[in-house]
Amino acid sequence: MSEAGTTGRRWHDMGGDAAGPVPGDEHDFALWEKRVDALMILASGAGHFTVDGLRRALEDMGEAAFEEMSYYERWIAAVNQNLLEGGVYSIEELGRKMAEVQARGDSYGTVQDG
Amino acid sequence: MPHDHHHHEGTSPSGHPYRADQDGPLTYWQAMEVAVRELLVEKGVVTADQVQRQIEAMDARSPADGAAFVARTWTDPDFAALARRDATAACREMGFDPGTMRLIAVENDEGTHNVVVCTLCSCYPRNLLGLPPDWYKSREYRSRTVREPRAVLREFGLDLPEGTTVRVHDSTADMRYVVIPRRPDGTDGWEADLLAALVTRDSMIGTGVARVPS
Numbered sequence: 001m002s003e004a005g006t007t008g009r010r011w012h013d014m015g016g017d018a019a020g021p022v023p024g025d026e027h028d029f030a031l032w033e034k035r036v037d038a039l040m041i042l043a044s045g046a047g048h049f050t051v052d053g054l055r056r057a058l059e060d061m062g063e064a065a066f067e068e069m070s071y072y073e074r075w076i077a078a079v080n081q082n083l084l085e086g087g088v089y090s091i092e093e094l095g096r097k098m099a100e101v102q103a104r105g106d107s108y109g110t111v112q113d114g
Numbered sequence: 115m116p117h118d119h120h121h122h123e124g125t126s127p128s129g130h131p132y133r134a135d136q137d138g139p140l141t142y143w144q145a146m147e148v149a150v151r152e153l154l155v156e157k158g159v160v161t162a163d164q165v166q167r168q169i170e171a172m173d174a175r176s177p178a179d180g181a182a183f184v185a186r187t188w189t190d191p192d193f194a195a196l197a198r199r200d201a202t203a204a205c206r207e208m209g210f211d212p213g214t215m216r217l218i219a220v221e222n223d224e225g226t227h228n229v230v231v232c233t234l235c236s237c238y239p240r241n242l243l244g245l246p247p248d249w250y251k252s253r254e255y256r257s258r259t260v261r262e263p264r265a266v267l268r269e270f271g272l273d274l275p276e277g278t279t280v281r282v283h284d285s286t287a288d289m290r291y292v293v294i295p296r297r298p299d300g301t302d303g304w305e306a307d308l309l310a311a312l313v314t315r316d317s318m319i320g321t322g323v324a325r326v327p328s
Contacts, residue, residue: 015233015284017257022269026247031169032144037245038168039151042160051287055235071236071251073143080150089153097149108144113152 011063032108033072040079049082057081175244179210180292181313183242184324185306187219188297201292205242213241214288221294222323226279229267229320230291231259237285239292243315250319260284270321293320300327 029037044050057078065074084091104111154160183205187194197204201219205212217239220228232238233256238246249255259266263280267273274280283291295317301309316322 012234014253014257015231015260017253017261019254019257022249022254022258022266023252024249026249029245032147034169034172035151035165036147037172038165039147039154039160041168042164043154046159048159055287058235066253069143071248073141076143076147076150080146083150083154088157088159093153094149097153098145101145101148101152102140105140107138107140108148111140111145111148113148 012059036072036076040075048086048088053082054078177243177315180242180318181310183208184294184313185310187294188309189306210242216289218291219294220283220291222296227274228281228293229263230283230285230293232285233260237287237290239290242292243318272322293318295324298324298326
């Protein structure tokens with residue numbers, strides 16, 4: 001990491017950095033976001049990865065992902081990364097399933113199976 | 115799937131304003147959530163019912179749980195002693211599942227104000243307060259709270275006297291903090307239920323103080 005080369009810290013270690021005003025916005029969570037949270041709790045609870053595994057994947061995504069993706073977008077990416085690494089399913093199975101889901105419809109509501 | 119198009123007003127049970135309807139085009143990451151969930155069900159890792167129950171359990175958690183916890187420390191000296199010694203056990207005694215995290219209660223007093231942050235990510239006493247607000251996870255809050263806490267607190271409308279000691283607590287994935295705010299003056303003899311209504315979410319993060327009775 002080049003950032004660590006100059007500061008001795010990685011991007012996520014941001015305590016003490018200068019930054020602008022704290023944003024006041026808050027939002028309630030969408031169903032898909034709550035499901036990501038639930039999948040994290042349940043799959044880690046079942047022993048397929050640890051909170052450290054989740055954080056390692058989040059930190060390895062880098063600063064661009066932190067700026068460009070929403071919180072639960074990063075979480076589902078990290079959960080998926082850990083499940084792939086843990087051999088729960090293969091990248092081929094994921095690819096097939098993603099294509100199947102995307103072929104079902106064009107909104108989150110319409111792609112639910114059953 | 116049917117969608118409700120009425121407009122939501124006010125805040126949700128979890129204390130957040132409602133967000134706009136989620137009827138937009140399917141995003142890549144939403145498709146990934148569906149795919150991962152279905153694969154986990156097919157592989158026997160989770161059931162659809164478990165996912166639903168986990169969401170319901172999460173929705174049931176709110177700052178009201180934390181407020182009940184704080185109000186009991188104000189009214190029950192034995193419980194307050196337990197909370198100071200082992201907040202995880204105190205949480206459990208209230209019937210709130212502390213999960214796998216260790217909970218530490220930090221108590222404000224006349225000369226000390228505590229505030230909680232997670233500089234590395236977004237660790238938060240979610241089992242006691244529900245999910246963290248967006249600003250708690252922001253770069254600005256994470257970066258600045260450990261460097262210039264008084265300036266950050268002023269942005270929340272909390273201007274602490276010069277003489278007040280400010281203690282900033284940096285959470286980790288395994289160890290979470292909750293602030294026990296000072297009991298407001300003029301509440302002598304109040305029952306715990308009435309006191310709990312004065313305890314805001316922000317007062318338990320430390321970006322606010324308990325409400326003063328009107």
